[in-house]
Amino acid sequence: MNVSRRTSAVLADSATLLVAVIIYVIPFVFVFLTAAKTPAEAGLFQFNLPDHFQLLKNIREVVTFGDNKMLRALWNSTIITAGSIVIMIALASLVAVVLQRRSDRVASIAGAIMLAGLIIPPAVVPTVFLLQRLGLFTTLLSMILVDVAFNIPFAILILRAFVGTIPRELDEAAIVEGASPLRVFSSVLFPLLQPAIMTVVITATVAIFNDFVGPLYFLPGANNVTAPLTLFSFMSQFNSQWNLVFADVVVVTILPLIAFVFFQKQLVSGITSGAIKG
């Protein structure tokens, strides 16, 4: 009896999980199949194998469409993502060390302001105003700065928690050896921060690359298009060519897919450690 009850319990669990998997896998298979179809076939939205498998042709068409707009977008997205990650890590690791190692009022106020940055929605018009005054509006640099500002609170949160796990004795040993504060940071703490930095880099790369609202507000202009925005504009331009729309979905999803396949552990730990401390 016990065995049969256990079997049926396992069956029920498996059925639940099967439903979950189906609900999650089907949309992605659908994207892939539709991206490989001809326009006429894709317009039917059916879940079947394409008659002519032309995924590569469709992708080539999307990438070269409108004077290589897609390549431009991928290039812009890459520059923005890489630029903001480098600046953000440099700043965030310094700030995290200082905030964690100092325990005076200044540090705690600065820490509170940083935490508030996690919750407060960005103020668009004042930011645009400031960027215009600086003469940076509609440049990639402005988008990089904005992305650094939006993502740095999360980075500091994670790095700061990690600095807390590094024993103070290490800093003290270096100071006794005659190292300057900056030297303590660069030769002792920064190398030890690598695992946490890896987590932040991967989480933030996905977030910044996928960011839709930021470029929509802060980066107008045809040459400034970024990867998620191409998708949005393609959807209105190609509304009879769903195969191209979905080929674009495939192109835009490649980077997150790579991150997912190789760095899932860091992504999960980034989300859980950030969430639990916050």
Place this chain on the structure above:
Amino acid sequence: MAFYFSLTRWSLFDATFIGFANYKTFLSDAELLTGLRNTVIYAVLTSGFKVILALPLATLLTSASIRLKGLIRSIVFFPTLASTVAVGVTFTALMQPSTGMINTFLHFIGAPQPDWLGNPGLALYSVAMVDIWRGIGIALVIFMAGILSIPLDYFDAARLEGGKWVKFRHIIVPLSRNATFTVILLSFIGGLRSFDLIWTMTQGGPGFASEVLTSVIFKEYGAGFFGLSTAGNVVLFLLVSAIAYPMMRFFNSREIQL
């Protein structure tokens, strides 16, 4: 600074101080009131359902009897990483009223086939459903971390007392409270601020049926009403803080130590 701009009227580059008129305009706008109501509905629904669906799933996936749990977690987690716009486009196609896959399936089993995004009464809920679909992955990994941090003694005790339901109801639900709070807080704030998915799938339509605060703010901005748009931003900020801070305090006061 944002607050100052919200008190001004803009003609491109200079701003005239007009007091609280923007707030009056903004708050007396019928569209905005729908938006405000929708924003709250959206945040409540998405955060609620993420908990209701992800906690049992996390329980299943952490229980030892299931193989492939890593694979299933990955599959559910992946949409979190895909671009929101891509998810929105995909579901717009899946939710097509006549030929979309969801309705084809409903037709096949003989159920009614609603116009998911075209029906004003339904559009907001359809988008919320997609948001839940996408967000369960994050809730799932947070819950799994929470459940795995419960000491094993509790599970041994539950095994003596009774079956799976006892374990779920009396061990997992109360002892993963911290994770539950985190999920609610994160997805509630996310829900109040969400924009991408609604903008890709309905642009606030049909009519103003699925308008939320952020989409109203974007429309005002696009139309050049910068002061009005900023007033909307300040309202959103106040709403988020008025809900998030008391929530955070409440959750912190009831946090449990394992």
